[in-house]
Amino acid sequence: MSRVVKLALIPGDGIGPEVVAEAESALDAATAESDIRFDKTTFSLGAARYLETGDTLTDDDLAAITGHDAILLGAVGGVPGDPRLKDANIERGLLLRLRFELDHYVNLRPSKLYPGASGPLADPGEIDFVVVREGTEGPYVGNGGSVRRGTPHEVANETSVNTAFGVERVVRYAFALAERRSKRLTLVHKTNVLVHSGGLWKRIVDAVASEHPDVAVDYLHVDAATIFLVANPGRFDVIVTDNLFGDILTDLAGAVTGGIGLAASGNINPDGTFPSMFEPVHGSAPDIAGQQKADPTAAILSVALLLDHLGLRDEAARVTSAVEADVAARGSEPRTTAQIGDAIRARLQA
Amino acid sequence: MSRVVKLALIPGDGIGPEVVAEAESALDAATAESDIRFDKTTFSLGAARYLETGDTLTDDDLAAITGHDAILLGAVGGVPGDPRLKDANIERGLLLRLRFELDHYVNLRPSKLYPGASGPLADPGEIDFVVVREGTEGPYVGNGGSVRRGTPHEVANETSVNTAFGVERVVRYAFALAERRSKRLTLVHKTNVLVHSGGLWKRIVDAVASEHPDVAVDYLHVDAATIFLVANPGRFDVIVTDNLFGDILTDLAGAVTGGIGLAASGNINPDGTFPSMFEPVHGSAPDIAGQQKADPTAAILSVALLLDHLGLRDEAARVTSAVEADVAARGSEPRTTAQIGDAIRARLQA
Numbered sequence: 093m094s095r096v097v098k099l100a101l102i103p104g105d106g107i108g109p110e111v112v113a114e115a116e117s118a119l120d121a122a123t124a125e126s127d128i129r130f131d132k133t134t135f136s137l138g139a140a141r142y143l144e145t146g147d148t149l150t151d152d153d154l155a156a157i158t159g160h161d162a163i164l165l166g167a168v169g170g171v172p173g174d175p176r177l178k179d180a181n182i183e184r185g186l187l188l189r190l191r192f193e194l195d196h197y198v199n200l201r202p203s204k205l206y207p208g209a210s211g212p213l214a215d216p217g218e219i220d221f222v223v224v225r226e227g228t229e230g231p232y233v234g235n236g237g238s239v240r241r242g243t244p245h246e247v248a249n250e251t252s253v254n255t256a257f258g259v260e261r262v263v264r265y266a267f268a269l270a271e272r273r274s275k276r277l278t279l280v281h282k283t284n285v286l287v288h289s290g291g292l293w294k295r296i297v298d299a300v301a302s303e304h305p306d307v308a309v310d311y312l313h314v315d316a317a318t319i320f321l322v323a324n325p326g327r328f329d330v331i332v333t334d335n336l337f338g339d340i341l342t343d344l345a346g347a348v349t350g351g352i353g354l355a356a357s358g359n360i361n362p363d364g365t366f367p368s369m370f371e372p373v374h375g376s377a378p379d380i381a382g383q384q385k386a387d388p389t390a391a392i393l394s395v396a397l398l399l400d401h402l403g404l405r406d407e408a409a410r411v412t413s414a415v416e417a418d419v420a421a422r423g424s425e426p427r428t429t430a431q432i433g434d435a436i437r438a439r440l441q442a
Numbered sequence: 443m444s445r446v447v448k449l450a451l452i453p454g455d456g457i458g459p460e461v462v463a464e465a466e467s468a469l470d471a472a473t474a475e476s477d478i479r480f481d482k483t484t485f486s487l488g489a490a491r492y493l494e495t496g497d498t499l500t501d502d503d504l505a506a507i508t509g510h511d512a513i514l515l516g517a518v519g520g521v522p523g524d525p526r527l528k529d530a531n532i533e534r535g536l537l538l539r540l541r542f543e544l545d546h547y548v549n550l551r552p553s554k555l556y557p558g559a560s561g562p563l564a565d566p567g568e569i570d571f572v573v574v575r576e577g578t579e580g581p582y583v584g585n586g587g588s589v590r591r592g593t594p595h596e597v598a599n600e601t602s603v604n605t606a607f608g609v610e611r612v613v614r615y616a617f618a619l620a621e622r623r624s625k626r627l628t629l630v631h632k633t634n635v636l637v638h639s640g641g642l643w644k645r646i647v648d649a650v651a652s653e654h655p656d657v658a659v660d661y662l663h664v665d666a667a668t669i670f671l672v673a674n675p676g677r678f679d680v681i682v683t684d685n686l687f688g689d690i691l692t693d694l695a696g697a698v699t700g701g702i703g704l705a706a707s708g709n710i711n712p713d714g715t716f717p718s719m720f721e722p723v724h725g726s727a728p729d730i731a732g733q734q735k736a737d738p739t740a741a742i743l744s745v746a747l748l749l750d751h752l753g754l755r756d757e758a759a760r761v762t763s764a765v766e767a768d769v770a771a772r773g774s775e776p777r778t779t780a781q782i783g784d785a786i787r788a789r790l791q792a
């Protein structure tokens with residue numbers, strides 16, 4: 093009896109289709125011997141689609157995607173400054189809309205320095221932490237506006253919205269994750285300045301901490317956290333933080349663990365009400381699109397997160413091991429996107 | 443005929459008094475031969491004062507400070523978690539209140555990797571840039587609040603307020619600075635998510651850029667900016683950004699240029715309506731207070747910024763050179779706060 097997983101593929105723009113192609117083969121190779129079958133639908137979404145049709149994400153697109161079990165996304169976004177995209181906001185209208193509509197309240201971003209990966213730090217030590225970034229609240233809600241736009245009297249406001257409901261559920265997820273890992277959790281915020289939102293986060297972390305006496309909890313202001321990420325990244329295990337701080341910390345974390353070409357992420361709806369979505373942290377990099385220069389590793393590691401989310405732990409572990417072995421064997425010789433994908437797939441088939 | 447400068451000293455908490463003592467001697471040494479005289483008043487402000495009197499910054503304090511020509515501040519803030527400070531917010535009530543009341547709309551934070559300074563990067567290259575951080579707007583305005591506080595239905599909002607007036611003046615300052623430096627300016631924001639505030643910043647930078655055709659302007663999202671700060675910090679000359687992003691970037695910049703013990707800053711009111719305030723970027727570090735373990739270099743470099751602001755360019759340059767020479771000669775042997783201060787002062791007197 094085989095299990096069928098309905099997978100929505102959103103290759104997207106720029107290097108998205110190239111890296112998704114390799115991620116798809118890795119997925120197939122990792123599950124070839126299992127009783128799982130992926131029923132894939134490809135959605136043409138992103139800047140290219142917008143330029144063709146004027147649509148960013150229609151209600152029909154959304155309904156169709158929602159009918160799937162999981163989503164694999166490459167990257168979306170057109171060439172920066174493209175005048176035809178002036179009125180579009182692919183990031184807000186597509187990527188963020190999916191995260192919000194599908195209630196992806198956990199944005200899971202693991203950071204691990206694989207042996208062989210070379211980052212910018214002289215003495216990185218061991219790096220292995222996970223950022224649990226809130227995905228549906230904070231400064232990302234889009235509750236902003238401006239008055240007297242374009243005049244010398246313009247006032248532009250953005251409101252960060254934070255709820256006990258929204259903070260508690262992601263904090264609980266982070267504590268549960270810390271329990272399965274090294275039992276250390278760091279809250280990152282800016283409580284001394286953002287006293288209302290920061291106060292809410294702090295009180296909820298303190299409250300949930302009392303139910304997890306075996307988890308060591310500490311707190312860092314976001315500015316101090318960036319210092320530790322370069323000076324002593326080994327101190328972190330699970331970081332829980334808001335949408336904006338999580339965005340910033342995970343790009344930096346990607347950089348210190350060998351580059352954004354290795355950073356994978358999951359946009360997770362832990363309740364299972366909506367499909368979760370897996371994507372590399374990197375963007376669409378239109379400048380190198382179609383040239384086979386992109387590293388598909390982050391997309392392939394996103395497949396590992398997807399498999400793990402589906403409960404296919406062995407298959408997930410095989411993908412991670414194959415990547416780990418490939419990274420360890422990387423020399424300075426540049427490889428094409430397909431060559432890296434092939435090498436990882438060969439390890440999965442071995 | 444000698445010029446008298448009325449200087450307000452706010453040593454503050456923790457290591458503040460120790461580093462300010464060294465900064466004061468450096469100031470005296472640097473100006474000993476000049477026709478300038480500093481008329482100093484010390485203000486006892488910070489967590490210690492709050493614990494004694496319950497006051498954070500009274501209107502009388504503020505009026506007295508405002509009567510000065512410039513301010514030198516050490517660091518403020520008590521021991522984190524001190525229950526007696528539960529209802530105090532020294533950062534908002536004192537430091538931020540001073541920045542807002544004295545209209546310090548330019549928070550100037552230079553980052554330079556001095557020869558001999560060792561940071562966490564394996565291959566830092568040359569680093570020499572300045573962050574022009576907006577100081578009176580953005581998410582720092584304190585326009586937040588919460589409803590149903592402490593209940594499962596709590597909603598905590600924070601509003602970032604951005605005005606054309608406020609953005610334009612700091613952007614103009616940054617362009618003028620870029621003209622005097624390497625003529626490269628990078629706007630850092632998150633325009634794809636914070637479309638209203640980001641849009642305002644982008645439009646104003648574009649408009650002012652047209653008056654400065656010789657300045658090369660680019661834009662980075664804040665997350666990408668953190669990657670460049672560790673992967674290629676040499677690309678930056680002048681960064682202009684909002685209050686929160688500037689806070690984050692400058693701590694990271696401090697870390698990559700040899701640690702926050704070297705990072706100086708000026709809170710500047712370029713109009714001269716109010717006194718400008720100079721302070722190390724580091725905090726009060728209560729854990730090492732009174733132990734002569736703090737590095738006073740950041741405070742001494744803040745004196746250089748102060749002298750420069752007062753138009754005493756030669757004296758400012760002498761302080762910077764003395765620090766540079768000291769940093770270059772630093773071995774691995776630890777020195778006390780006073781030993782570092784003495785060594786720098788000796789170079790100033792030589």
Ligand SMILES: CC(C)[C@H](C(=O)O)[C@@H](O)C(=O)O
Nearest residue numbers: 183184187339373634635665
């Ligand atoms: C593209 C952008 C909206 C997105 C974000 O800010 O969340 C990206 O930076 C990310 O981290 O996934």
Ligand SMILES: CC(C)[C@H](C(=O)O)[C@@H](O)C(=O)O
Nearest residue numbers: 284285315533534537689723
């Ligand atoms: C203490 C705090 C309010 C302050 C800030 O966030 O501005 C500090 O981090 C700084 O950078 O000067």
